[in-house]
Structures are given as C-alpha cells and as structure tokens.
Amino acid sequence: MEKTYYDPKDLKKFGQIAEFEPQLAEKFFDWYGAVFKEGALTQREKSLIALAVSHAVQCPYCIDAYTEDAMQKGANEAMMMEAVHVASAIRGGASMVHGVQMMNKAKKLSM
Amino acid sequence: MIKSLKARGNKLAEIKNQLKILNSSPFNGELPTFKEKLEQLNDFPMKPTNIEIFQINVGYMCNQVCKHCHVDAGPDRKEVMTKDYLQKCLDILEKTKIHTVDLTGGAPEMNPHFRWFVEEATKIGVQEIIVRSNLTIIRANKKYHDLPEFFKKHNVHVVSSLPYYQAGKTDAQRGDGVFKSSIEALQSLNELGYGVPDSGLQLDLVYNPTGAFLPGDQAQLEMEFKQNLKKDFGIEFNSLFTITNIPISRYLDYLVASDNYEEYMYKLVTAFNPGAVKGVMCRNTISVDWDGFMYDCDFNQMLDMKVAAPSSQHINDFDIIALSKRNILVNQHCYGCTAGAGSSCQGTVA
Numbered sequence: 212m213e214k215t216y217y218d219p220k221d222l223k224k225f226g227q228i229a230e231f232e233p234q235l236a237e238k239f240f241d242w243y244g245a246v247f248k249e250g251a252l253t254q255r256e257k258s259l260i261a262l263a264v265s266h267a268v269q270c271p272y273c274i275d276a277y278t279e280d281a282m283q284k285g286a287n288e289a290m291m292m293e294a295v296h297v298a299s300a301i302r303g304g305a306s307m308v309h310g311v312q313m314m315n316k317a318k319k320l321s322m
Numbered sequence: 323m324i325k326s327l328k329a330r331g332n333k334l335a336e337i338k339n340q341l342k343i344l345n346s347s348p349f350n351g352e353l354p355t356f357k358e359k360l361e362q363l364n365d366f367p368m369k370p371t372n373i374e375i376f377q378i379n380v381g382y383m384c385n386q387v388c389k390h391c392h393v394d395a396g397p398d399r400k401e402v403m404t405k406d407y408l409q410k411c412l413d414i415l416e417k418t419k420i421h422t423v424d425l426t427g428g429a430p431e432m433n434p435h436f437r438w439f440v441e442e443a444t445k446i447g448v449q450e451i452i453v454r455s456n457l458t459i460i461r462a463n464k465k466y467h468d469l470p471e472f473f474k475k476h477n478v479h480v481v482s483s484l485p486y487y488q489a490g491k492t493d494a495q496r497g498d499g500v501f502k503s504s505i506e507a508l509q510s511l512n513e514l515g516y517g518v519p520d521s522g523l524q525l526d527l528v529y530n531p532t533g534a535f536l537p538g539d540q541a542q543l544e545m546e547f548k549q550n551l552k553k554d555f556g557i558e559f560n561s562l563f564t565i566t567n568i569p570i571s572r573y574l575d576y577l578v579a580s581d582n583y584e585e586y587m588y589k590l591v592t593a594f595n596p597g598a599v600k601g602v603m604c605r606n607t608i609s610v611d612w613d614g615f616m617y618d619c620d621f622n623q624m625l626d627m628k629v630a631a632p633s634s635q636h637i638n639d640f641d642i643i644a645l646s647k648r649n650i651l652v653n654q655h656c657y658g659c660t661a662g663a664g665s666s667c668q669g670t671v672a
Binding site for chain 1: 486488490491531533535536537538539542543546588
C-alpha cells in the first residue's frame with residue numbers, strides 16, 4: 212500500500228483529536244462552530260473565505276471540506292475559483308511587495 | 323440524450339442489484355443501517371399518521387433523461403397508468419379524507435389521460451392538485467403549449483425542478499438546453515400569474531444538488547434563486563424546496579461510477595437528524611405506481627418495496643384501516659430523507 216502523509220480518510224477523524232486533550236478540543240470545536248454561523252457575513256461568504264485560506268495554507272483536508280461546503284451553500288465554480296485567485300494574489304503580492312525591501316537594500320548598497 | 327438504465331441494459335436497472343449495494347459496505351458493520359438507527363431512537367418500526375397525500379406516479383415516460391433521476395424515466399419508458407386505474411384513484415379520493423393528490427412521473431403530462439384526470443379530480447373537490455412538471459414538457463411539443471392555461475383553469479399547484487439559476491449546472495444534470503426551455507416555461511407560467519404574489523396560483527421550484535453533496539440551507543438558497551431569476555429573467559416563484567438526492571437508480575449509478583458512493587453514504591449518516599424522522603413524507607403519503615400498487619413513497623416504489631399491508635397492496639383492494647396499521651418499510655436510502663434539515667417532496671421537514 213502506498214504510504215503518504217495525507218490520507219483523505221483522516222478528515223473524518225478530525226473530531227478524534229479530543230482523545231489526547233478533550234477540554235481544549237471541546238473549546239476549539241465550540242469556537243470553530245460559532246465562527247461559521249451566520250453573522251455579519253453569510254455562511255457562504257465564510258465558506259468561500261475558508262476555501263481561499265485553505266489554498267493559502269495549502270491544507271488538502273480543508274480544500275476538500277470547503278469545496279464541498281461552498282458547493283452545498285450554493286457557490287458555483289466561478290465563485291470558488293475567484294476565491295482561490297484572491298488567496299493566490301495575496302500570496303503572490305506578499306512576495307512581490309518585499310521587492311521594495313530588496314530595492315531599498317540594493318539601492319543602499321549601490322553607489 | 324442519454325438513455326435510461328433499463329434501455330442501456332445497465333445492471334442497476336435491476337432492483338436486486340441496487341439493494342445489494344445498499345445492503346453492503348459501508349453498512350456491514352462500519353455504519354449503522356437505517357433500521358438500527360431507528361432502533362436507537364425507539365422509533366422502529368416506523369408507523370404512519372393519517373394519509374393526507376395520494377402521490378400517483380402516472381407513468382415513467384419522460385421527455386428528459388436527467389442524470390439523477392430516481393425513476394430511471396425517459397422517452398424509452400412505456401409504463402403508463404391506464405384510465406381504469408386513474409378512475410380507481412379518483413374513487414379512493416372521493417371516499418376518503420385525503421386532501422391532496424400529487425401527480426408525478428416521468429412527465430405526468432405525457433399520460434394520455436392526464437387532463438381528464440385533473441378535470442375529474444377538480445369535479446370531485448380534491449382540495450389540492452399538485453403536478454410535478456419538468457417545465458420543458460410545456461415547450462416540447464405544440465400539444466403541450468397550452469398546459470399553463472390548463473393548470474390555471476384547474477388551479478393546479480405546479481412544482482418544478484430547477485437545480486440552479488444558471489444554465490451550466492442545470493443542463494449538466496438535466497440535459498442540454500433544459501435551462502433555456504425551463505426559463506421560457508417559467509416565463510409563460512408567470513404571464514398567467516403563477517408564482518406572482520397574491521395571485522393564488524402556486525409555483526414552487528425544487529432544488530436538487532447537482533452532484534455528490536447535500537443541499538444547503540433552504541431559505542438561503544430560495545433567496546438567492548429569487549434574486550437571480552428575477553434579475554436575469556424577470557421570473558418569480560413562491561417557494562424553493564431543497565431535496566436531497568436519494569441513492570437509488572440513476573443517482574446511485576452516478577455515485578458508483580464517480581467513486582462517490584461510500585463518501586455520500588457517510589455524509590448522509592453523519593448528517594442524520596433525529597428531528598427529521600417525525601416529519602418524513604412516508605408518514606402521511608401513499609405512493610401509487612402506474613400498475614396500481616401502493617408504496618410508502620416514490621423511492622420505495624422504485625425499489626419495489628410494496629406497502630407492508632398484505633390485504634391492501636393494490637388500489638383495487640384499498641383499505642385505509644389496513645394501511646394505517648402498516649409498518650413503513652425502510653432501507654439505507656431512507657437516510658436521504660433524514661439528513662440535515664430533512665427532505666421530502668415538500669422540501670425540508672425539520
């Protein structure tokens with residue numbers, strides 16, 4: 212059998228993290244559930260943010276979970292891909308904006 | 323256009339093969355069967371309440387071949403209810419307190435006696451006549467173009483499937499061109515007042531997920547459908563019913579072929595909502611097939627699970643007392659009606 216670090220079946224076991232530390236897990240899952248409830252943002256907006264962040268942090272479990280969650284909440288493919296572009300733009304932009312730092316340093320070192 | 327499983331000779335056209343899948347992994351120890359789940363709630367066997375809805379499947383013939391169809395309907399299906407059996411249904415409606423007749427198919431309008439039946443049902447004073455129209459039938463052929471007027475004349479409650487407010491997802495599930503034709507049909511219904519506030523003409527839409535996922539929040543989706551259909555096409559409707567896809571027939575075939583079956587069953591079981599069990603439609607509905615046999619619901623009909631009332635399995639032997647004492651038959655597909663906010667032909671139940 213192929214051995215990998217990520218197994219899709221492990222996503223279903225997320226709740227089992229309580230086995231090693233139940234009290235903190237309970238607080239975490241309560242908070243997690245509350246975060247995704249309808250509030251100033253709709254549940255679908257939160258789901259699309261989660262999908263974007265999943266790509267930024269490159270979490271395969273989260274990508275699977277929030278692709279499905281966003282579809283369930285009525286998001287279409289265009290909405291989901293735009294969310295991924297937002298994450299990618301911030302990731303790319305975060306590197307690019309450091310170009311200013313590089314330029315500052317280069318200019319300082321140059322005659 | 324794809325063909326029905328039956329026409330393709332697909333092994334899932336045979337009910338025993340569907341049941342074999344539903345009764346094997348992950349329900350051989352990994353996940354509880356639906357019966358076991360009900361036993362945990364002390365709700366097994368499930369009992370009916372009063373029969374309020376008589377859902378008649380007047381035939382499996384349809385002008386569409388939707389990928390998720392639990393009936394395996396299509397143009398190649400020839401099973402159609404006879405006028406004699408339709409008359410028998412009217413007799414039952416006349417002598418009982420069943421207030422709603424729910425006509426389904428296939429495309430119920432393709433039954434040659436459809437209009438006669440609706441006229442007769444109106445005459446005997448059936449309180450509510452629902453037709454589950456696929457919409458495209460209205461545009462399919464000249465002889466159906468006046469259906470909206472006919473529906474209006476008899477105050478028929480129209481319930482129509484539209485899985486998304488855009489063409490891509492709708493056509494992917496229901497066939498090329500279905501969205502465009504559905505929009506035209508909805509516009510013609512709107513012109514007569516259907517779906518327009520205070521018109522008294524009820525037009526509801528049904529949302530089925532276009533894939534291996536569960537439906538989202540009904541109220542949220544309804545709002546979104548209303549906004550988008552109004553903005554893009556000027557369309558109005560009354561309510562959106564979210565319905566979970568039941569893992570039988572063509573939807574089961576899709577789940578298996580796309581390697582989504584086990585995951586989907588996990589989702590249904592994980593989302594099991596004890597609060598939905600009380601309101602499932604098999605409690606107050608009797609489903610009748612084209613050949614006059616009765617079932618707890620249209621899904622059980624497709625699995626040939628006839629009502630557990632040996633003396634009253636056919637409309638010729640209709641006995642409301644015997645039916646009220648029956649146990650409702652269940653299998654793993656029933657998880658589809660108890661997931662999340664629950665699911666029925668009238669949308670969510672919990």
